[in-house]
Amino acid sequence: MHILGIMTGSKSPRPRFWDRYRSAAQQENFDDIIVFTPSSVNLSKQCIQGFVRNSSGWEKTECPLPSIVHDIGYYSNRATIRKVKQIKANPSIPFVGYALGNKWRIHKQLLNTSIRPFLLPTKLAKTTDDIFQMVRRYRTVMIKPLNGKGGKGIIKFSEQPDKSCFFQPSGEPGYSFKRSEAAARLEALLAKRRYLIQQWIDIRDEHERTNDVRILLQKNGLGKWIISAQAIRHGKDGEITSNLKSGGTAEPLEEGLAKRFNDEDQKAILKQVERLSRRLPKVLERVYGKRFCELGVDLAIDRKQRVWLIEVNIKPGKSVLQLFGPEAMDAGFRAPIQYARHLLEKNKIKT
Structure with missing residues (x-):
């Protein structure tokens, strides 16, 4: 039997969401689907406790390890991340795709590749001095x-001509502080979490809204990368993201570009976006030596029509697919499951 596992961080049933994956698994001829959390995996006994669907709904049960797993979970607890x-790392549980690591690791992996021209100047924030050095530059x-x-x-952070500092966290209004107070706030931040610093580029439109581009890339049933969605996202008024x-x-990419750029500039931008979208997944798989099944790629278009890579997400949300109708949404959920079936059929379930 071929059992598809869905690993998630959610301990309580999410029927409508899980049913989407179950429907996709049925279409790809999986015998069953089990949804589970990392804590429910018993590696020594080679079994898991998870949820399976029956006539009355999702019921918790114990099962052998699944044939292949699609990981959709977000994990912040350190013990969970270790698990x-x-x-x-256990060869008994093959995954459809593997992890990229944090933003800094991704940036370092791409520095010596053909993607480098698309990367913004970026630095790891070890101390407040690192931040102020980038701000001075x-x-x-x-x-x-x-x-x-x-x-x-x-956080958007800048130094003003009068030497005061402007500090705006995402979702909040901006504030001006004396440099000494800003340094104290930054020091408190670095004591709690690890950060990187990236050059800010002006990606606001004529309405002063922040804009970026989300590209959803997925492997299909032939193991080939496809572009499932391209959208331009507009931030809320005053928001930095x-x-x-x-x-x-959000709106479809070409519609959004048509409102801001002439035909010639649109073509040039789309050419850059397509070149980066086609190249990036293959470069990542080569430098990591791992397979991936879907990527959410965030791009920026500056006021000179140059395209920049902001970040890459290994577990992208699929909300942009709603722009293209229910069939696109269904296809987006089905693509990783099609790739899982491809891996099993081609006996490519090793990392």
Whole structure:
């Protein structure tokens, strides 16, 4: 029997969400699906406790290890992260795709590749001096948590001509501080989490809204990378990010570009986006020596129409697929499951 596992951080049933994966698994001829958390995996006994679907709903039960697993979970607890690493290092549990690591690791992996021209100047924030050095060079920077997601925890930071500092966390208004107070705030931040510093580039439109581009890349049933969605996201007024969970909106990429650029500039931008989208997954798999099944790629288009890589997400949200209708949404959920079936059929389940 071929059993598909869905590993998640959610301990309580999420029927509608899980049913999407179950439907996709049925379409790909999996015999069953089991949803489980990392803590429910018993590596010594080679079994898991998870949820399976029956006539009355999702019921918890114990099962042997699944044939292959799609990991959709977000994990912040250190003990859970250690357990996830143990599970993924165990050859008895093959995964559809593996992890990229934090933002700094991804940046370092791409520095010596053909992707380098698309990378923004970036530095690890070990001390407040690192931040002020970047600010002196670029005047305005973005300070990002190494393991952040959804735009949370990002700070726009700049030094003004009068030597005061402007400090704006994501989702909040900006504040001006004396340099000494700003340094104290930054020091407190670095004591709690690890951050990187990235040059800020002006990606605001004529309405002063922050914009970026989300590209959803997925492997299909033939093991080939495809572009499943391309959208431009508009941030809420006054917001420093354009994340949809922070109140942003989105529209198909070509429609959004047509509102801001002439035909010639649109073509040049789309050419850059396509070149980066086609090249990036293959480069990542080569430098990491691992397989991936889907990537959420965030790009920026500056006021000179140059495209920059902001970040890469290994577990991208699929909300942008709603722009293209229910069939696109269903296809987006099905793609990783099609790739899982491909791996089993081609006996490519080793990392």
